[in-house]
Amino acid sequence: MCMSVVLVSYFQWKKRSSKAMMKRGRKIRRRGDDWVAPEIPLDLLIEILTKLPAKSLMRFMCVSKLWFSLIRSRYFSNRYLTVASPPRPPRLYMSLVDHIQCNSMEVCYNPRESVLLSLSSSSSTDAKSFHQDLTMPGMGGRNMMILRGLILYIVCRKACIYNPTTRQCVTLPAVQSNIFAQEDYHKSVLYFLGHDPVLDQYKVVCTVAVSSKRFKRITSEHWVFVLEPGGSWKRIEFDQPHCPTRLGLCIHGVVYFLASACMSGDILVSFDVMSEEFKWIQGPPVASAFKPMGFIEYLGKPSVFDHSHLKRKGSVDLWVLEDAGKWSKKSLVLQPCQMHLVDKKLSFTVKGTTQNGEII
Numbered sequence: 064m065c066m067s068v069v070l071v072s073y074f075q076w077k078k079r080s081s082k083a084m085m086k087r088g089r090k091i092r093r094r095g096d097d098w099v100a101p102e103i104p105l106d107l108l109i110e111i112l113t114k115l116p117a118k119s120l121m122r123f124m125c126v127s128k129l130w131f132s133l134i135r136s137r138y139f140s141n142r143y144l145t146v147a148s149p150p151r152p153p154r155l156y157m158s159l160v161d162h163i164q165c166n167s168m169e170v171c172y173n174p175r176e177s178v179l180l181s182l183s184s185s186s187s188t189d190a191k192s193f194h195q196d197l198t199m200p201g202m203g204g205r206n207m208m209i210l211r212g213l214i215l216y217i218v219c220r221k222a223c224i225y226n227p228t229t230r231q232c233v234t235l236p237a238v239q240s241n242i243f244a245q246e247d248y249h250k251s252v253l254y255f256l257g258h259d260p261v262l263d264q265y266k267v268v269c270t271v272a273v274s275s276k277r278f279k280r281i282t283s284e285h286w287v288f289v290l291e292p293g294g295s296w297k298r299i300e301f302d303q304p305h306c307p308t309r310l311g312l313c314i315h316g317v318v319y320f321l322a323s324a325c326m327s328g329d330i331l332v333s334f335d336v337m338s339e340e341f342k343w344i345q346g347p348p349v350a351s352a353f354k355p356m357g358f359i360e361y362l363g364k365p366s367v368f369d370h371s372h373l374k375r376k377g378s379v380d381l382w383v384l385e386d387a388g389k390w391s392k393k394s395l396v397l398q399p400c401q402m403h404l405v406d407k408k409l410s411f412t413v414k415g416t417t418q419n420g421e422i423i
Contacts, residue, residue, distance in 0.1 A: 105133075109133070109139065109142065112139070112143075113139075113146055120228075121228070121229065144212060156209065157179075157180045158177065158178070158179050158180070158205070158216060159177065160177045160204060177204060177218070179214075181227065206253065206254070206310055208254075208255065208256050208311065210256045210257075210258060210265075210313050211258055212228060213226055213256065213265065215254060215255075215256040215267065217252070217253075217254060218234070221236075221237055222234070222235045222254040222269065222288075224256075224267070224290065233290075235296075236295070238252070238271060238284075238286050238296050239296070241284065242273055242282050242283075242284055243273065249272075249275075249276075250272070251270070251271070251272045251274070251307065252270075252271050253269070253270050253320075254267055254268065255267070255269075255270075255318045256268075256318075257313045257316070257317075257318040257334065258313055258336060259337040261316065261337055262337060264336070265289075265290040266287055266290065268318055268334050269288070270283055270284070270286075271284045272304075274306050278323040278325065280325060281305060281306050281323070281324065282304055283304045284298065285298065285299045285300075286298050286299065287299050303324055303330070303343050304325065305322035305323060305330060306322055306323050306324075307320050307321070308322055308323055308329070309321040309357075309358040310358070311358075312358065312359070312365055314364070314365060317333050317334065317335055318333065318334040318336060319331060319332070319333050319334075319358075319365040321346060321350060321358050327345065328345070328350075329346040329351055330343045330345060330346050331343065331345075344384075344388055347367050347369075347382035347390045349369045349371070349380060350367055354369070354371045355370060355371050355410075356368060356369045356370065357370070357412070357413020359414075359416055359422065360415065360416060361416055361420065361422070362383075364384050364385070365383075366381060367381075367382040368380075368381050368382075368413045368422060369381075369382065370411055374405055374407045376396075377397035377399075377402050378395065378396045379394070380392055380393070380395075381393040381422075
């Protein structure tokens with residue numbers, strides 16, 4: 064129902080805009096005897112704009128009120144993300160933070176420096192070289208999560224949303240947690256960014272947790288913020304106290320993250336962005352907050368990559384959550400003649416997968 068209203072509103076706006084453009088075109092031709100070309104039809108204008116780089120679009124917003132409202136519209140943003148041509152080069156973001164976490168949800172008592180670096184692949188050569196092309200002082204934070212062109216990061220317990228295209232940044236208000244002031248061994252505030260493809264809404268999920276040593280006792284609260292004008296934090300009930308142990312993923316409208324629970328061990332928590340409901344299932348047998356492993360998306364499914372035996376045995380295991388809610392296992396074992404390729408002095412971190420399904 065909501066999607067149909069959005070589409071009707073767009074086509075009504077499109078119809079009014081087209082009529083206005085036709086009227087302006089007729090008025091221009093009446094002012095003189097010289098022939099003046101009619102204005103570009105709206106459909107063709109959208110098609111042209113989707114092929115332009117983002118920096119050009121930001122400048123063209125100053126052309127007219129019509130162009131400003133068009134480029135800023137959600138319809139154009141979604142179309143630009145899905146059908147823009149030619150494909151944009153991949154971009155790597157890195158955040159450098161000189162900051163010690165302070166024990167507060169409201170005020171930062173240890174302000175330091177941070178910078179967000181942007182590296183794009185070079186188009187002038189076939190070599191996969193990177194060069195720094197953007198430096199934004201004062202931006203960046205911990206636990207970065209990127210989704211559909213938006214970057215979520217944490218600055219001293221608060222969530223920040225940054226749009227690299229428009230250079231706009233929003234800091235969300237602090238969560239009014241009732242448990243963060245409790246004295247305990249470990250305190251955690253983690254944020255996850257999700258997108259509902261049906262209603263085209265972005266939401267931020269926050270889990271505040273306090274726990275004893277090795278997670279023997281956990282108390283947690285869960286909050287949701289809808290990214291829209293006038294948005295505010297809303298508390299969501301969930302009867303499984305847990306403490307997130309890995310950064311999250313958003314796949315097909317569902318946010319996933321690994322967590323530790325008191326009685327259930329390590330679990331996989333899922334949050335449906337549209338219905339705002341939490342669920343959980345048991346994690347794979349190898350899941351542990353204290354083992355070196357990565358939580359990644361593999362072929363459109365949440366997966367756990369266990370490389371804790373890589374240095375000693377030369378083996379890695381990939382656990383994939385299948386559609387039936389069961390974990391499947393794929394193993395890779397290096398041959399003895401390949402063990403010299405593993406440098407035992409280095410530590411390994413799993414970051415994700417390529418478009419071809421190769422694990423980084």
